[in-house]
Every structure is written in structure tokens, then in C-alpha cells.
Amino acid sequence: MASKIFHPISLIFLIFILLAPIGHAKRSIPSDKNSSPFDFIKSLKGCHKGNNTNEIHELKAYLEKFGYLTIQTKPMPLMMISMIPWNQLSKPTRKTSTSNPQCLQKWDAATHFSFSQVQTNQFSDLVIGFFRGDHQDQYPFDGRGGTLAHAFAPTDGRFHYDADE
Incomplete structure (x- = not known):
């Protein structure tokens, strides 16, 4: 009688032993510690x-x-942009003031965002400026043929373009 019970139990035990490696999760260790x-x-x-x-x-x-x-x-927030570069706040040029509406219209048509120019003392989600060399943000431009632009984190919203490019 003991042999009849032992045989099915040993078979079940053998199945568990054979299937055990399949059920084990392998710990993933990153190859790069940094x-x-x-x-x-x-x-x-x-x-x-x-x-x-x-x-x-x-x-x-x-x-x-x-x-x-x-x-x-x-829905997407209204994206308002101040297009006047920091170095032109005191003396806006004719070229800057006439090209901004054209840029805004092109961007508005090509994206899911809404673009509009605001006064310099109003809040805007994005601030776009064109600068040369050192412009006081710790990332100076290097002139023609080098860095084209840089931007800051989404909560900051500044986009700086190299005016020499």
C-alpha cells in the first residue's frame, strides 16, 4: 500500500523539481553602475x-x-511668445518687429500650439531671443558655424538662437 501512494507523490515531486527553474525570476543587474x-x-x-x-x-x-x-x-495651453531679444529691449529694430508676425503665423499653422506676441512686461510661456557671444546665461555662442541654439527646461521656457547663424 505504501508503494502505491509513494509512486504518485514522487511523480508530482519530480514534476515540481523539473518545473522549478522555469518559475524562478532572474534578477537583472545593470551592466553600467553609473x-x-x-x-x-x-x-x-x-x-x-x-x-x-x-x-x-x-x-x-x-x-x-x-x-x-x-x-x-x-487642451493645449495657449503658447505666448515674447519675440524681443534681451539685447534689443531698449532699441527694437525694424527688422525684428516686421519679421515676428510672419514667424508666429508660420509656427501657428505648422503646430498644434497657438502663438502670439506679448509685451515684454506680460507673462509668456516661451521667450525666444537672438544673441551673439556671451549673453549672460553661462552658455555663450561661438559665432557662425558653431552652436546654433540652446534652450532651457520646460518650466523656464527660454530659447536662445545664435544671431550670427
């Missing part, structure tokens, strides 16, 4: 409007998580 949670952003280099990569989805998820992007929760 890896950053922002490494996925490096792979966005070279992406352009219309690209649909996994990294873009990761970036959108990151921005949504921390409140920078709320496309699904409310």
Missing part, C-alpha cells in the same frame, strides 16, 4: 518631428508623470 534613468534621452538625438520611437513615448510618459505634459487631461 547608468542614469535619463539614458533613454540620449537615443533621441537626431529624432525629428514625425518620428515615432519608443524613446519618444518614454519621454512623453516622463513629462506626464511630473506634470510637464498634460495633453490627455486638458
Whole structure:
């Protein structure tokens, strides 16, 4: 009688032993001890409007998580831009004042955002300026053929372009 019970129990025990390695989770150890949670952003280099990569989805998820992007929760905010460069606040030029509305119209037509020019003392979501050399933000421009532009974090909203380019 003991052998009849022992045989099915040993068979079940053998099955559990053979299947045990399948059920074990392998611990993932990062290969780079200095890896950053922002490494996925490096792979966005070279992406352009219309690209649909996994990294873009990761970036959108990151921005949504921390409140920078709320496309699904409310409509796009009105994007107001102050187009007067810092170095021209005292003496606006004719070229600057006539080209701004054309830029705003092109950007408005090409994106899902609304663009409008505001007075320098009004709040704006974005501030776009054209500068030469050192313009007091710790990132000086290097003239023609070098750095074209730089921008700051979404909460800051500054876009600086090299006026020599």
C-alpha cells in the first residue's frame, strides 16, 4: 500500500523539481553602475518631428508623470511668445518687429500650439531671443558655424538662437 501512494507523490515531486527553474525570476543587474534613468534621452538625438520611437513615448510618459505634459487631461495651453531679444529691449529694430508676425503665423499653422506676441512686461510661456557671444546665461555662442541654439527646461521656457547663424 505504501508503494502505491509513494509512486504518485514522487511523480508530482519530480514534476515540481523539473518545473522549478522555469518559475524562478532572474534578477537583472545593470551592466553600467553609473547608468542614469535619463539614458533613454540620449537615443533621441537626431529624432525629428514625425518620428515615432519608443524613446519618444518614454519621454512623453516622463513629462506626464511630473506634470510637464498634460495633453490627455486638458487642451493645449495657449503658447505666448515674447519675440524681443534681451539685447534689443531698449532699441527694437525694424527688422525684428516686421519679421515676428510672419514667424508666429508660420509656427501657428505648422503646430498644434497657438502663438502670439506679448509685451515684454506680460507673462509668456516661451521667450525666444537672438544673441551673439556671451549673453549672460553661462552658455555663450561661438559665432557662425558653431552652436546654433540652446534652450532651457520646460518650466523656464527660454530659447536662445545664435544671431550670427
